[in-house]
Amino acid sequence: MAHSEEKTPLEYWLALASVEGLGSVRIRRLIARFGSAQAVFEAELPEIARLPSFNPVLASRILTVSGNFPTLRERLAALKDQDVRVTCPEASTYPSQLKNLPDAPGILCSVGTLTEIDNRCVAIVGSQHPTIEGVQLTLSLATQLVLAGFIVVSGLAKGIDTYAHSGALAGMGKTIGVVGTDLASIYPGGNQELARKIYEHGCLFSEHPFPTSPSPGNLIQRNRIISGLSIATIVVEARKTGGAMHAARYAARQDRAVLACRWHTQHPLGDGPRELLRTGAFPFAPTEVDKVVEVLTHPERLETHISGSASEQMGLFEA
Secondary structure (H helix, E strand, C coil): CCCCCCCCHHHHHHHHHCCCCCCHHHHHHHHHHHCCHHHHHCCCHHHHHCCCCCCHHHHHHHHHHHHHHHHHHHHHHHHHHCCCEEECCCCCCCCHHHHCCCCCCCCEEEEECCCCCCCCEEEEECCCCCCHHHHHHHHHHHHHHHHCCCEEEECCCCCHHHHHHHHHHHCCCCEEEECCCCCCCCCCHHHHHHHHHHHHCEEEEECCCCCCCCCHHHHHHHHHHHHHCCCEEEECCCCCCCCHHHHHHHHHHCCCEEEEECCCCCCCCCHHHHHHHHCCCEEECCCCHHHHHHHHHCHHHHHHHHHHHHHHHHHHHHC
């Protein structure tokens, strides 16, 4: 068993996050079983190995990482020197919207001027190759939402994500970018300047405290944070197999509202939104930005819609 003197909860969570093969869901199972991150390292190997989806090899990795605490402290000090804030679910600075998610990130890093995340966040996502109509709609949505007091959340990808952040900044509002890399490795590289502006007028989030290159898996996983931070996720344009559909699936799983644009039948990127509408998303036309702002301003209307379509939204996972 590892000694726990002078170690902080954040260090224990960072230790868990550093274990190869131990994702956020398994970390949550450990916490549910042992009560805290510290208690995990005070457990015996067989206790961990017997848990569902665990084994002796993974249990050994968890317990042996306790010897790396000096290195972990050095990493936390380096992040602090880079003005990166690091938090964990046991800290008051951890966004309350994420705490109860079964796959909430064990470590969350952030930079920027926005330090408190309230319940006025709305996600806007969509295709990396949008149409002109999609770009115009995204800019209008983002601008009108921030003017109404909302914070726009997106994934800093090219396409709809980029215009969502840009529209929020154009409206002199706040915006949050969630990245699938560490905060020193902004992807795509062409959005470095946009990331700087988000830093100045919002914040950037990452669940990766160690150097992390972009990968399809990480980019998909970040969507659960985008939707989890938000009271609603708006899908502007997407193909049925597009990345934005992952954000919608996560939102449905998290009991968050999903809104989708009702494009005309020949719209080249309308099949994703149509699939979402078929499974219970809240519909709006490209000319109904005011309707979106109105329904988000009165969330009880969305709650009614969610309760009436929850089973249909969960059907997204069968796709």
